[in-house]
Amino acid sequence: MLVAVFSLAGAPGVTTLSLALASTWPAAESVWMVEADASGGDVAAWWRLPVWPGLVDLAAASRSGQDHEAVDTTACSQVLPGGLRVCVAPPTAERTVGAVGLLAHNPKALTGEEVTVVDLGRLTPDSSALALLEAADTAVLVASGDVAQLKRVKEAVPGLTGRSAHLGLAVVDPTRSSSEVSDAVDLPVWARVPQDARTAAFLRGQGEVRRPHRRPLLRQARALGRTLAEHARTAAPPDPTVARFLGEAP
Ligand SMILES: Nc1ncnc2c1ncn2[C@@H]1O[C@H](COP(=O)(O)OP(=O)(O)OP(=O)(O)O)[C@@H](O)[C@H]1O
Numbered sequence: 001m002l003v004a005v006f007s008l009a010g011a012p013g014v015t016t017l018s019l020a021l022a023s024t025w026p027a028a029e030s031v032w033m034v035e036a037d038a039s040g041g042d043v044a045a046w047w048r049l050p051v052w053p054g055l056v057d058l059a060a061a062s063r064s065g066q067d068h069e070a071v072d073t074t075a076c077s078q079v080l081p082g083g084l085r086v087c088v089a090p091p092t093a094e095r096t097v098g099a100v101g102l103l104a105h106n107p108k109a110l111t112g113e114e115v116t117v118v119d120l121g122r123l124t125p126d127s128s129a130l131a132l133l134e135a136a137d138t139a140v141l142v143a144s145g146d147v148a149q150l151k152r153v154k155e156a157v158p159g160l161t162g163r164s165a166h167l168g169l170a171v172v173d174p175t176r177s178s179s180e181v182s183d184a185v186d187l188p189v190w191a192r193v194p195q196d197a198r199t200a201a202f203l204r205g206q207g208e209v210r211r212p213h214r215r216p217l218l219r220q221a222r223a224l225g226r227t228l229a230e231h232a233r234t235a236a237p238p239d240p241t242v243a244r245f246l247g248e249a250p
């Protein structure tokens, strides 16, 4: 399952939410977080990791082999102290944009058996990462709840819904109710992301928090993960044996 997380403007917390979502994913499947933000990554700097193995290796691996061959994702990732597997991007656009372009042509590396939470960063109409949005099973648009951002979201929605199979909004620090926001932008609100500076710092590798699973940001991320996992479960094609039994398949 491929879950894309992205924004349209500002820095509303895409990388932070991607890390939170991957580290609290509710189902038993193996999960990893991939930084495919063409403007460059932050996770390696946050956690003082080398940039390899990472996105450049993943992009190279996705290009080689046959379409049906699975990419060895562990060879392209590193493990954070808490246990989350991450595929980090180089810090600059110069070094990242080519890798994102390659992956966009070969998204099979992201669409294997595991759950991949991919940070697409800030999307623009000419982003190569748009192809990754199209490859995703579900996409979370992160936006702050201010009027200017929501206006931007509203204008972008018609173009985005054509590219995304299942699209919803994570509103950061909203001042209005979810139904008001949803009516205003014509997208479901899947998460209300609270301001939670301590947990955001924790996810940047700065400081500890006691009982992380009780922190507001991680609780919201977990609830969002449950919504997405449940959708994937109900949207999955029926077991062919059952479908045949019911006369729904040849
Ligand atoms: N819910 C939150 N509460 C408090 N601080 C947050 C929250 N989410 C993110 N932050 C902080 O805001 C800053 C920007 O977050 P982040 O890097 O995740 O945004 P982004 O959308 O990925 O930005 P960019 O487009 O530059 O990659 C970081 O310092 C992060 O720790």
Ligand SMILES: [Mg+2]
Residues within 6 Å of the ligand: 014, 015, 016, 037, 042, 119, 121
């Ligand atoms: Mg980011």
